[in-house]
Amino acid sequence: MFDLNGKTALVTGAGQNVGAGVARTLASQGARVLVNDIVARRADEVAEAIAAAGHSAEALPFDVTDGEAVREAIADRPIDILVNNAGNAGAGEMAVKPFAETEPEEWIGPLAVNLGGVLNCTHAVLPGMIERGWGRVIAVVSGAGTVGVNIGVAAYSAGKGGAAGLLRSVALEVAQTGVTVNSIALGLMSNTGDTGVTDNLARAIPTRRLGTPRRRRRPVRLLGLRGGLLDDRPDHPPRRRLHHQLRPNGTGFQRPSLWRWR
Ligand SMILES: NC(=O)c1ccc[n+]([C@@H]2O[C@H](COP(=O)([O-])OP(=O)(O)OC[C@H]3O[C@@H](n4cnc5c(N)ncnc54)[C@H](O)[C@@H]3O)[C@@H](O)[C@H]2O)c1
Secondary structure, three states, X not given: OOOOOOOEEEEOOOOOHHHHHHHHHHHHOXXXXXXXXXXXXXXXXXXXXXXXXXXXXXXXXXXXXXXXXXXXXXXXXXXXXXXXXXXXXXXXXXXXXXXXXXXXXXXXXXXXXXXHHHHHHHHHHHHHHHHHOOEEEEEEEEHHHHOOOOOOOHHHHHHHHXXXXXXXXXXXXXXXXXXXXXXXXXXXXXXXXXXXXXXXXXXXXXXXXXXXXXXXXXXHHHXXXXXXXXXXXXXXXXXXXXXOOEOOXXXXXXXXXXXXXX
């Protein structure tokens, strides 16, 4: 894994599941972790558990869709690593139905958290990272936003696809500054709730099973492994699962499955 001593990491939506796992992993590698969640109790519990394990964490509850709240929360806290994880895939707050049956007001929530939250948090931390000449911005996106899924979550897909597109362009803008910007597309996790839907989807997955808390840690490890998203060294890039990655000369992206560091 990777030494993150001296780094401060903000993980949004870290009050449970994937975000909590990311927060724990970063803390165990030495980072001071700011545990964000819109539900303060969740953020507190995760931060307390990390601290009880002997690592450094602070609960920092705010709503990522509220740009002013984001700026206020991090105003005096230089962030080295931002993991934009807050989203509503597993939260059960989305009305799951075919797009044609949705009303425009139902699109607002999924877009606000999955795209707006990434806009707000990335925008708030980026100037400081550029000024200090080092930073890592990561977004947890979804196959729903890259290849699409037929489970009635089109607005969510739009939010995730928008976040991935946003970060591709931001990555190019900051390529010369010491800041890297990436996204990781997760597959479907077993905490999504509706087993009727997820069982159907699992049939299309080569392994025929959904992600579990144990397997969730795998993409998280990409954050810290040698050559992973947090690594400075450009000689051992991860070759799989990354959504996009800058070429060393900053000219653009290739899909990771085809991509080799040259
Ligand atoms: N669960 C899946 O199958 C799946 C698949 C692909 C991608 N993802 C993505 O992975 C990420 C984590 O997924 P998960 O299953 O752990 O989600 P989850 O719903 O279990 O946890 C998300 C956390 O984010 C918090 N949150 C929601 N809105 C927020 C806001 N406005 N501000 C701050 N915090 C907020 C929630 O309170 C919750 O604690 C999400 O971005 C999700 O979209 C999940």
